[in-house]
Amino acid sequence: MLFFVLDTYYLNVMTLVGLYVITLTGFIIFSGYTGQVLLCQGTLMAFGGYSAAILSSKDPVAREVAVGYGLPPIVGMVVGVLLAIAFTYVIGRIILRLRLWYLALATIAIAVISEAVLDGWVEVTGGTTGVIGIPPFSLGGLVFDSVESFYILAWVVALGGWVFAHHLVNSRPGRAFGAISRDEVAASTLGIDVTKYKVQAFMLCGAYAAVSGGLYVHFIGSASPGAFNLLVSFRILMAAILGGLGTIYSVFLSAPLMKFLPDMLAAFGDYKPIIFGLFFIIIPMYFAGGITGIITTIRRKLSKFIPTRG
Numbered sequence: 526m527l528f529f530v531l532d533t534y535y536l537n538v539m540t541l542v543g544l545y546v547i548t549l550t551g552f553i554i555f556s557g558y559t560g561q562v563l564l565c566q567g568t569l570m571a572f573g574g575y576s577a578a579i580l581s582s583k584d585p586v587a588r589e590v591a592v593g594y595g596l597p598p599i600v601g602m603v604v605g606v607l608l609a610i611a612f613t614y615v616i617g618r619i620i621l622r623l624r625l626w627y628l629a630l631a632t633i634a635i636a637v638i639s640e641a642v643l644d645g646w647v648e649v650t651g652g653t654t655g656v657i658g659i660p661p662f663s664l665g666g667l668v669f670d671s672v673e674s675f676y677i678l679a680w681v682v683a684l685g686g687w688v689f690a691h692h693l694v695n696s697r698p699g700r701a702f703g704a705i706s707r708d709e710v711a712a713s714t715l716g717i718d719v720t721k722y723k724v725q726a727f728m729l730c731g732a733y734a735a736v737s738g739g740l741y742v743h744f745i746g747s748a749s750p751g752a753f754n755l756l757v758s759f760r761i762l763m764a765a766i767l768g769g770l771g772t773i774y775s776v777f778l779s780a781p782l783m784k785f786l787p788d789m790l791a792a793f794g795d796y797k798p799i800i801f802g803l804f805f806i807i808i809p810m811y812f813a814g815g816i817t818g819i820i821t822t823i824r825r826k827l828s829k830f831i832p833t834r835g
Contacts (some may be wrong), residue, residue: 541741557772557773
């Protein structure tokens, strides 16, 4: 296993990358395969993160709220996922009637409102301080209280979620997602219930995000509004675009980019937002398939020079 050759710092990094794989997988299902614009992924992660934090923490002082529930972490995770699914179902039935940048603006509004709620609802969320003193994730008698154990947990969940998504996008619903992405009107004329499939993809996106958010707060040991704000949603979108929105395989490129790209761009100082903006312009214009698309194109061109057997 990888933890035999990496020190604690790199195990922490790779654990975070695994958690990013989870949320990016859900994001690709919705935005990549149905062609919808989403900028509130941080909000969906917050459902899992804050449910896990509030329900599992025991110390009222640490939580800065009236009571400490001290429930098993798996309960908080399940509640967070169910809340995210319910939220995406209700909101999806409303906002998914919109398209393109109208939908983007609606999801930005959701992100801004949710951030205000997390900041202002001090009795429940702890306000700007958030929730601290969150216990390690546990499942029965199995406690993931070390970096090595949580690394394994994160990647088992990430790979399990990815395998499910891989089979999904190659199934009948996945083909319906693709038809919606190409042309909603044509998909509708073929008998595909466009709203139904978009809402289902949105619900899956919410479930993946909630799992990622819940595991994240157990790994970090705290939950704060800054961990689930609009900037996080933009980073997810940026990483997905750079990795490639058109295929589920791209999450293994997008997740490391989400972790390392901000650090790489930090050297540009005050010019960092400009570089981000240029990425948003150049990549969709000239490399629509992202890094995955570039690799596919290179492989296709190289295959022409490789003689076939027989």
